[in-house]
Amino acid sequence: MIFSEIYSAYYTAVSHLICKAIEGELNDKNASLIIKETAFSESFVYILDNIKSEQWQVITKEYKTPIKNKPEIPPTTLQKRFIKTISIDPRFKLFCDKELSELDDIEPLYSEDDFYFFDRIQDGDPYTDSNYIKIFRTVLRGVKEHKHLKIAFCGGKGFIRTGIYTPRRLEYSEKDDKFRLLCMYGHKLTTINLARIKSCELGDTFNESKMMPYHRNKRSVTLMITNERNSLERCMLHFANFQKETKQTDKNRYQMKLTYFSDDETEVLIRILSFGPMVKVLSPQRFIELIIERLQNQKTVTIQPYV
Numbered sequence: 001m002i003f004s005e006i007y008s009a010y011y012t013a014v015s016h017l018i019c020k021a022i023e024g025e026l027n028d029k030n031a032s033l034i035i036k037e038t039a040f041s042e043s044f045v046y047i048l049d050n051i052k053s054e055q056w057q058v059i060t061k062e063y064k065t066p067i068k069n070k071p072e073i074p075p076t077t078l079q080k081r082f083i084k085t086i087s088i089d090p091r092f093k094l095f096c097d098k099e100l101s102e103l104d105d106i107e108p109l110y111s112e113d114d115f116y117f118f119d120r121i122q123d124g125d126p127y128t129d130s131n132y133i134k135i136f137r138t139v140l141r142g143v144k145e146h147k148h149l150k151i152a153f154c155g156g157k158g159f160i161r162t163g164i165y166t167p168r169r170l171e172y173s174e175k176d177d178k179f180r181l182l183c184m185y186g187h188k189l190t191t192i193n194l195a196r197i198k199s200c201e202l203g204d205t206f207n208e209s210k211m212m213p214y215h216r217n218k219r220s221v222t223l224m225i226t227n228e229r230n231s232l233e234r235c236m237l238h239f240a241n242f243q244k245e246t247k248q249t250d251k252n253r254y255q256m257k258l259t260y261f262s263d264d265e266t267e268v269l270i271r272i273l274s275f276g277p278m279v280k281v282l283s284p285q286r287f288i289e290l291i292i293e294r295l296q297n298q299k300t301v302t303i304q305p306y307v
Helices: 009-022 028-038 043-052 077-087 090-094 130-145 231-238 262-273 285-299
Strands: 147-154 160-173 178-185 188-193 197-205 218-226 243-250 253-261 279-283
Touching (some): 009 028, 028 043, 130 178, 147 188, 218 262, 253 262, 262 285, 279 285
Antiparallel strands (some): 147 160, 147 197, 218 279
C-alpha cells in the first residue's frame, strides 16, 4: 500500500500514456494495451472516456499532449524509509549486491532489534557469510534458469554427499529462519537445507516442459482450540501459511483441521505445543503419540542444580 496509495494504478497508466504521446506514437491500439498492462482490466474504458472527452486535459482526443517533459515518479520519504528498512535486512544481500548509498541519510521504519521472536529457532542460516551468499545465488539461478545443480552437502549423519540435482523450488521457513531447496535426485523428491551445502555448481539446462509434476506427501492433524487469551486468532495467524478448515463446535471451542507437508511435521508439532492447554490434538493417534513422546523427553531432561 505504501507504493500504491500515492501513485495509484491510474496515475501510473496515465503517465505511460503521456510518455507515449510525447513521443508522438500514442493511438487507440497501444493506449488500450498500455492501460491493460499498467492498470486494471476494466480501467481502459474509464481512462479512454476521460481522454476522449478531454476532461483531464493532459491528453487530447487526438492523442496529443501539451506536456513537453516526461513525467517522473520520485519516491516519497515514506517509500524511501521502507526501502531502507528492507535493505538492512541481512537476507537482502542474498538477492542484491547494490549499495543504496542514496539512502545513507534515510532513517529506516524499524530494525531487527525492534522485534523479539519468541517462537523462532535461534540458529538461522548465516546470511552474511560470503560462501552462503554465493551458494544461494547459484541455487536461485538454477531454479530460475532450469539448470541442473552439482551439489555437495553435509547429510544428517555428518557425511558429505555429492550428486546432480534438479531444482524444483526454493523455500523459506519462517519458524526455522532457514532456506531449503526442494529438488529431484533421480526420480526421488528430496529437500536440502542451504546451510548444509558446501559447494554448488550450475550444470546443463533441463527441459521444464518435460519434467514430471512433483508430489509432496501431505498429512493432517485435527485440533480442538479453546478460545481463551485470544488463542483462536493466534492460531489463525500462527498457521496462516498452512491449509486449514475451521469450524465452531461450542460457544468457546473451535475445531481446526490443519494440512501440512510431511517434512514440516516437526515444525507443526512445535507450534502446537507452544499453545499449551489452549490447543488439544484430537487426531490422528500417530500425532498424539508424537506429542506424548516429545513431552516425555522434555520431562526426563535432567536440570543441573545451581551451585
